[in-house]
Amino acid sequence: xxxxxxxxxxxxxxxxxxxxxxxxxxxxxxxxxxxxxxxxxxxxxxxxxxxxxxxxxxxxxxxxxxxxxxxxxxxxxxxxxxxxxxxxxxxxxxxxxxxxxxxxxxxxxxxxxxxxxxxxxxxxxxxxxxxxxxxxxxxxxxxxxxxxxxxxxxxxxxxxxxxxxxxxxxxxxxxxxxxxxxxxxxxxxxxxxxxxxxxxxxxxxxxxxxxxxxxxxxxxxxxxxxxxxxxxxxxxxxxxxxxxxxxxxxxxxxxxxxxxxxxxxxxxxxxxxxxxxxxxxxxxxxxxxxxxxxxxxxxxxxxxxxxxxxxx
Amino acid sequence: xxxxxxxxxxxxxxxxxxxxxxxxxxxxxxxxxxxxxxxxxxxxxxxxxxxxxxxxxxxxxxxxxxxxxxxxxxxxxxxxxxxxxxxxxxxxxxxxxxxxxxxxxxxxxxxxxxxxxxxxxxxxxxxxxxxxxxxxxxxxxxxxxxxxxxxxxxxxxxxxxxxxxxxxxxxxxxxxxxxxxxxxxxxxxxxxxxxxxxxxxxxxxxxxxxxxxxxxxxxxxxxxxxxxxxxxxxxxxxxxxxxxxxxxxxxxxxxxxxxxxxxxxxxx
Numbered sequence: 001x002x003x004x005x006x007x008x009x010x011x012x013x014x015x016x017x018x019x020x021x022x023x024x025x026x027x028x029x030x031x032x033x034x035x036x037x038x039x040x041x042x043x044x045x046x047x048x049x050x051x052x053x054x055x056x057x058x059x060x061x062x063x064x065x066x067x068x069x070x071x072x073x074x075x076x077x078x079x080x081x082x083x084x085x086x087x088x089x090x091x092x093x094x095x096x097x098x099x100x101x102x103x104x105x106x107x108x109x110x111x112x113x114x115x116x117x118x119x120x121x122x123x124x125x126x127x128x129x130x131x132x133x134x135x136x137x138x139x140x141x142x143x144x145x146x147x148x149x150x151x152x153x154x155x156x157x158x159x160x161x162x163x164x165x166x167x168x169x170x171x172x173x174x175x176x177x178x179x180x181x182x183x184x185x186x187x188x189x190x191x192x193x194x195x196x197x198x199x200x201x202x203x204x205x206x207x208x209x210x211x212x213x214x215x216x217x218x219x220x221x222x223x224x225x226x227x228x229x230x231x232x233x234x235x236x237x238x239x240x241x242x243x244x245x246x247x248x249x250x251x252x253x254x255x256x257x258x259x260x261x262x263x264x265x266x267x268x269x270x271x272x273x274x275x276x277x278x279x280x281x282x283x284x285x286x287x288x289x290x291x292x293x294x295x296x297x298x299x300x301x302x303x304x305x306x307x308x309x310x311x312x
Numbered sequence: 313x314x315x316x317x318x319x320x321x322x323x324x325x326x327x328x329x330x331x332x333x334x335x336x337x338x339x340x341x342x343x344x345x346x347x348x349x350x351x352x353x354x355x356x357x358x359x360x361x362x363x364x365x366x367x368x369x370x371x372x373x374x375x376x377x378x379x380x381x382x383x384x385x386x387x388x389x390x391x392x393x394x395x396x397x398x399x400x401x402x403x404x405x406x407x408x409x410x411x412x413x414x415x416x417x418x419x420x421x422x423x424x425x426x427x428x429x430x431x432x433x434x435x436x437x438x439x440x441x442x443x444x445x446x447x448x449x450x451x452x453x454x455x456x457x458x459x460x461x462x463x464x465x466x467x468x469x470x471x472x473x474x475x476x477x478x479x480x481x482x483x484x485x486x487x488x489x490x491x492x493x494x495x496x497x498x499x500x501x502x503x504x505x506x507x508x509x510x511x512x513x514x515x516x517x518x519x520x521x522x523x524x525x526x527x528x529x530x531x532x533x534x535x536x537x538x539x540x541x542x543x544x545x546x547x548x549x550x551x552x553x554x555x556x557x558x559x560x561x562x563x564x565x566x567x568x569x570x571x572x573x574x575x576x577x578x579x580x
Contacts, residue, residue: 120357120534122444125543132544134354134536140342148335180338187342196355198534 004077005084008269010164011300017160018070021169024157025067028176031153032060035146042138044123047114048189048204049139051107055182055212056146058103062172065092069168073268086267086303090227093168097220104213111205121193121201136190143190147183150176162235165268165301167226170235171219182208229264242270246295246302253294255279255287257312269303277312284309354536358424361538369405371396372417374431379508379560380527381431383411391556392430392529395449399545418443424532428542435526444533448526449546450553452506454481455522457515459500464518474501484522508557 010018039053069089077084123135154176161169185207192200232240247261257279263272276291278284291307356362373381373388381390388409400407410417410426420426422442433439435448456473458464465471469489475481477494481504485492493501503515506525510517529546531539 120532122531122533122539123354123536124444124447125540126447127547132540132547134540136354136536144338184338191342193357193536194354196357198357 004079004082005271005304008073008084008086008303010073014163014300017163021070021157021160021164021166022067024153024160025063025070025169025172028063028153028157028172029060029067031149032056032063035150036060038142039146042135042142044135044139046121046123046139046190046193046201047111047119048186048201048208051111051205051208052143052146052182052186054103054107055179055208058099058212059172059175059179061096061099062093062168062175065089065096066166066169066172068092069166069267083266083271083304086269087227089166089168089267090223090265093171094220094223094227096168097216097223100212100216101220102216104209104211104216107209108206108213109209111202111209115199115202115206118198119202120198123190123193136194139190140187143183143187147180150179150183154179165235167222167235171222175215178211182211185211226265232263232265232270242299242302243272245298246272246274246305249294249298250274250276250291250307253287253291255282256291266303269301271304272302272306274305274307275310276307278309352537354540356537357534358532360424360427360532360535361541364403364405364427364538366404367406368408369396369400369403369428370408370410370426372410372412372420372426372429372431374414374417374429374433375411377432379557389560390431391553391560392432392527394556394560395546395549396428396430398549399542402545403541418530421530421532427532427538429530433528433530435528437528437530439530442533444531444535444539446529446531446539446543446546448528449550450527452508452525452527453517453521453523454504454506454525455510455517455519456502456504457510457513457517458502459515461500462502464516466519468520472501473504475504481522488520488522508554508561512558512561 035056036053039049039056043049043053066089069092072085072088075085123139125132125134127133128138154173157169157173158177161173185204189201189204192204232242234240243261243263246263247259250256250259250261255278256276258277259274261272261274263270265271274291274295276287278287288307288309292305295305295307296302373383373393375381375383377390379390380392381388383389388411396407410420412420414429414431417426417429417431418439419442421429429443433445435445437445439445456464456468467489468485470491472491472493473485474497475485475492475494482492482494485504492504503510503513504522507517529542531542
């Protein structure tokens with residue numbers, strides 16, 4: 001008797017999305033590393049640049065989590081993990097959200113402290129190829145480099161993420177797409193300093209910190225509630241119609257008198273139980289198998305359904 | 313057809329079409345700020361440069377930092393002092409020299425009461441968080457200088473080396489296994505001191521480099537335009553510093569006894 005949950009396969013038509021997801025996430029990580037290096041070099045002692053750099057650094061974590069999660073899907077369930085590895089993605093995304101919250105808190109605290117202390121940020125001048133250049137003029141292109149490709153990547157990732165019902169990837173893509181806002185805030189901060197407003201830098205850093213904190217808290221809530229076996233929701237946060245569809249499909253079978261379905265999400269797929277009241281006591285084993293097959297045919301995400309025949 | 317596949321162009325081109333407008337407007341915004349702000353960006357947060365130019369330059373000078381800055385007979389002298397005099401000439405400003413202990417001068421700098429503080433400050437100074445430090449205009453390397461009749465050794469284990477007493481260099485030599493000699497002896501010993509000092513005494517500096525001291529100017533925090541001006545000046549004059557050190561040393565040797573005693577055997 002095989003008690004292991006079935007081996008998970010993505011349907012044919014989504015193979016292309018899966019490949020695209022891999023490629024885009026890999027590019028994201030490599031690009032992210034280059035951005036972190038560039039930003040570190042031009043950071044100087046500007047609070048806004050420090051905040052933007054931390055944000056770029058921490059956004060590597062969701063990308064890595066998603067890539068690892070995509071790879072982990074392919075591991076078959078074994079004796080030790082009979083339910084498979086679908087939950088691994090949820091847990092790692094929760095950790096990533098927690099990291100976002102911590103970094104967000106730190107940036108908010110640090111920039112608020114420097115605002116209250118009325119710190120005047122110093123941005124010096126260095127010599128590039130024999131010409132003196134104000135560091136601020138180097139920060140702006142660095143911010144553009146951190147913003148524009150990120151927004152593009154985020155936009156490109158959103159499609160495959162929604163198709164694959166991968167909430168971690170959707171969150172990662174949405175955060176990247178909004179990256180242009182934090183870089184703009186930092187750029188406005190730098191320009192404010194150039195124009196002589198000492199508070200521009202700290203205020204910009206505060207804005208960036210609040211944005212990171214907001215992202216962290218939002219995704220923390222989502223991942224925690226998913227791990228609490230909440231009823232499935234679509235990537236937009238609406239209740240998913242799949243449980244209802246499965247119920248209707250099973251109810252259409254001739255031998256079914258009544259059916260109730262409950263489901264939960266685990267990573268990209270759904271696990272669930274269906275309680276069926278049959279019209280009579282014949283052929284229980286075959287009827288159970290039939291009900292399971294009908295349910296799985298509804299959607300590729302319906303991974304594991306346990307059908308139980310119960311008394312009315 | 314899924315919403316994100318509604319375009320007929322290949323998918324890498326799609327972002328250019330969609331984002332082109334946003335990127336262009338962002339660039340336009342930045343350009344307009346820069347042009348409207350004028351070519352005098354970056355500005356000072358407390359207006360230091362405007363006060364200095366054709367006004368008065370208030371300079372705090374930390375004492376006893378030969379050859380960078382020394383007070384004698386109520387007037388400061390030294391390499392950094394000469395640089396500041398040239399800077400003031402460029403800015404058409406009068407100089408007001410202020411003496412005091414380093415803590416007092418740097419606190420005054422952080423409170424925007426002074427425009428500049430000099431006197432052998434190093435880039436690694438604990439004050440770097442309170443005030444703005446320029447980029448190093450000179451890096452003096454502390455090495456071991458050998459008398460001409462001796463072979464330079466890379467491994468200092470067991471070697472007797474002269475050094476100024478009660479300085480951190482004594483510990484550094486001990487860590488390398490050398491024997492620091494702090495009181496005067498008749499023998500011609502190798503000396504651990506900055507390169508410029510070794511050359512002045514006719515000793516030949518050799519590896520290893522025991523320490524790197526990056527000499528900087530201190531400016532008020534956040535005065536980015538003033539820092540930009542001073543920094544450009546330092547970039548221009550960096551090359552002259554070794555010659556200035558040489559001139560300073562030969563000037564003091566033929567000058568007052570007190571000043572030359574202080575600069576001898578001195579690491580700082």
